[in-house]
Amino acid sequence: MSETATGSTEPAPPRPSSTSGATIQLEDLSKSYPGSPSPAVDGVSMDIKAGETVILVGPSGCGKSTTLKMINRLIEPTSGRIRINDEDVTDMDPVKLRRKIGYAIQSSGLFPHMTVAENIALVPKMTGWSKSGVKDRVEEMLDLVGLDPREFHGRYPRQLSGGQQQRVGVARALAADPPVLLMDEPFGAVDPITRDHLQDELIRLQHELHKTIVFVTHDFDEAIKLGDRIAVLRERSHIAQFDTPEAILTNPTDDFVSGFVGAGAALKRLNLTRVRDVGIADFPTVTVEDPLQSIFNKLRDGQHNELLMLDRRNRPYKWLRRGDLMRAKGSLARAGQLVHDTVTRDATLHDALEAVLTDSGGRVAVTGRRGEFIGVVDMHTLMNSVQELLEADRLAAMEHRHDLEELRVHRTEQELEGGGSGL
Amino acid sequence: MNFWEYVGTRHQQLLTDTYQHASAVFQCMVIATLLGVLIGVVSYRSSWGGSLAITSTSAILTIPSLAAIGLLIPLVGLGVPPTVIILTLYGLLPVVRNCIVGLRGVDPSLVDAAKGIGMSRMRRLLKVELPLAWPPILTGIRVSTQMLMGIAAIAAYASGPGLGNEIFGGLASLGSANAINKVLAGTIGIVILALLFDAAYVLLGRLTIPRGIRV
Structure with missing residues (x-):
């Protein structure tokens, strides 16, 4: 892959x-x-x-x-x-x-009588890590699986949701590295x-x-x-x-x-490729802190029909079309359409397609780890890359089949020779 | 002399008897717990071992305690030895049974997980299985203690220590002035002791059952 x-x-x-x-x-x-x-x-x-x-x-x-x-x-x-x-x-x-060997099982297998931290610390403790080393490691692991150490450290497994338990289970499995x-x-x-x-x-x-x-x-x-x-x-x-x-x-x-x-093998194929592997297009952006006049000018100078407005932390906030501002009588708060769905670079094309299909403009904003804007993927890009992918797969499959046949021929030859010498 | 006057004049003796009663039950309970958990731990894995342990301990329980103590006198003499033996044996059953049930009741996927992350047999037992089986074991200990409170009174028959002396003394002199008072003082003393012990177990449960599995 x-x-x-x-x-x-x-x-x-x-x-x-x-x-x-x-x-x-x-x-x-x-x-x-x-x-x-x-x-x-x-x-x-x-x-x-x-x-x-x-x-x-x-x-x-x-x-x-x-x-x-x-x-x-x-x-x-x-x-x-x-x-x-x-x-x-x-x-x-x-x-x-x-x-x-890390080991994670269904329904997390967390020990209910130990806190989250105690569960994660088990293997490092057994393998003789120092006390402070274990402590740091627990924080690190919680962080790694996306749980706030301060909040979850002292909780018991039954105080967690199923998904959180599973995360802790993975953290425990990975704790001793x-x-x-x-x-x-x-x-x-x-x-x-x-x-x-x-x-x-x-x-x-x-x-x-x-x-x-x-x-x-x-x-x-x-x-x-x-x-x-x-x-x-x-x-x-x-x-x-x-x-x-x-x-x-x-x-x-x-x-x-x-x-x-x-x-639906072709549809499933979409699950195999991630947004990071297809072209993420640039998109003109403004931020909420930009003065109203400059946003106006940007829309009016005619190069773009649409802008993406980002919030203070650079996260996608609103799609602004030409005319939206007019209709909202110059009020930024009311103009445009809120961004309701974004995908990360690790999202599959399947997820991206889903988002694109439900979006009225036929595109979806791609965001990074902290939700910051990276670019945009639209229908056109998706179609092109899927076709390329399928074409590449077909070629690879043909080559593969060819290789297999060659191998088989080779093997038969060998067997024949082997049989010949045995006689 | 009414009951309160009797208690007033004899309180020194009564307190000694109560103390000895409690101490006998407590010490035998400690032995029974250790022994019972040990038997449970050794036998819970095999199906016949577990049932053997449960059946033999419940067989002991069917022997009338008075008869059992009487039978022990020729073997070990009077006083403390037959008391300790009887109390420990009778105390075993609930502990053994609850220990086996508790250990067998531990979620197999947790045992699997414990093995899978590299816990040795011993560590698994001490860190995972016994802590998880502790609430039912504690219940067993509680039931045992209640039972032993009553059985300990029988020990007076073999000149053992405790409040049984009051009861047997009273019963032997029925019709005399303080006979009923004696029996009453002994019985009430045992009831109060039982209640105190029970309260202590509730507290012990609070302190020893981990918060994560407390119901």
């Missing part, structure tokens, strides 16, 4: 104590339970790159959760090896191993709007932290939104396809995968 590419060009955020991701290799990992004839997980092999977000997605009961739990050995594999950063951890002390983060349907129990926010938040976090994330979900849209690569699993955790979201959407390997992708 283009995420990683843009990530490297931007200056690294000033977060001194941040370990980025580790590689994970699963080698022929199986789990069978005594008394059941077929294994729950049957020979999964997977190579996960450092700093990558991999989503395990599949129908319920396909063993995706079991696979995830074998990585931190909450479930001991029956056979196979697990390597993290090329270190074999299959026989390591599981308690030590788990302290180096583990290179790997395992997430087991973490957003499964919150309402759709909150889930959307949490997903955006996770994308932002990952943009800053570059952890290796393995994320289990049964929601394919969530998988597309979050994943650098997606592993679509069928029963017994057999990998049906393990590829980028783009490739899975445009080129599903079989009926199982395309059935799972569901209808």
Whole structure:
């Protein structure tokens, strides 16, 4: 995904104590339970790159959760090896191993008898951080997940909303700065709007932290939104396809995968690209502090039909059309139309399209982290970039198919040769 | 002599008996709690271990306390030893049962989370499972204490300490001048003690149950 590419060009955020991701290799990992004839997980092999977000997605009961739990050995594999950063951890002390792997689960798993701060401090304390170090870290983590430390520090989990609990859950998982983060349907129990926010938040976090994330979900849209690569699993955790979201959407390997992708692949494609990747256009602006006369002049000199008025903190406030001021008899307070929707640079094209469609002028203002104005995206830009995207996908898919065929031919040749020498 | 006069003249003896009664119950309760929680912790994970612990402790409870103490006298003699043994054994059941129920009632996803963030078995138990199971355990201790207050009176039969001496003394001399007063003083003393202990448990609950899980 283009995420990683843009990530490297931007200056690294000033977060001194941040370990980025580790590689994970699963080698022929199986789990069978005594008394059941077929294994729950049957020979999964997977190579996960450092700093990558991999989503395990599949129908319920396909063993995706079991696979995830074998990585931190909450479930001991029956056979196979697990390597993290090329270190074999299959026989390591599981308690030590788990302290180096963040773990976030559905319904947050926060301990109700501990405050938010105590919950977050657990792992750093266990790994022997100094008292002041732990304290600072708790503040830092709360800040990171977008909760005000002063307000939430001493609260108990039951005094938080579902979304806030989940944020604290992620903060706890990341507190000891583990290179790997395992997430087991973490957003499964919150309402759709909150889930959307949490997903955006996770994308932002990952943009800053570059952890290796393995994320289990049964929601394919969530998988597309979050994943650098997606592993679509069928029963017994057999990998049906393990590829980028783009490739899975445009080129599903079989009926199982395309059935799972569901209808509307082109629309889903919109979830894969972010506003930052398309052209954000400039737009003439004025601020509320500008004198009325200069706003008048700007509108009247004829270059622009419309202006965007920003408030004191540079946030989009009002769309001002030519004539609006006249109609409102020169009163700025009454003129124009309030900006009711903005998107961030991390918003998906899907969100942007939604905003553009509901806006009467067919455009939406793009804002930065603190809500400050950056630019505008309109219908035209969206259409163009979507067409380009789809075209690029088609080319990539064709190339991919070509490569596969070549590989297959190559393999058959080898097999034939091998068979020949065996005779 | 009416009841109040009796209490007035014998208050020294009554206070000593009350103190000894309370102290016997308290000390046996401490032992029963430690032992009961230990049995609970050891057995709650296995289904048969848990039911074994619960059944055997409730079997003890079905033995009439008077008979049990009588049977103990030839084995351990008179006085304090049979009292302590009886009180501790009878005190066990509610603690063991509530401890097992409480520990089993801890949300499995929390145990999973505790494991997942790298807590060892011991730390999980001390930091997560026992604190969360503490309210039901405390209820068990409370129930036990109420029960022991009554049972402790029986200890006087084996020349044990406590207010039972008043009651047994009174019952043995029925018809004499102060017989009813003696029984009444012993009984009322036990009731008052029970109420005081209960109040203490409410306070203890306030102090020890974390704010986050207080109902």
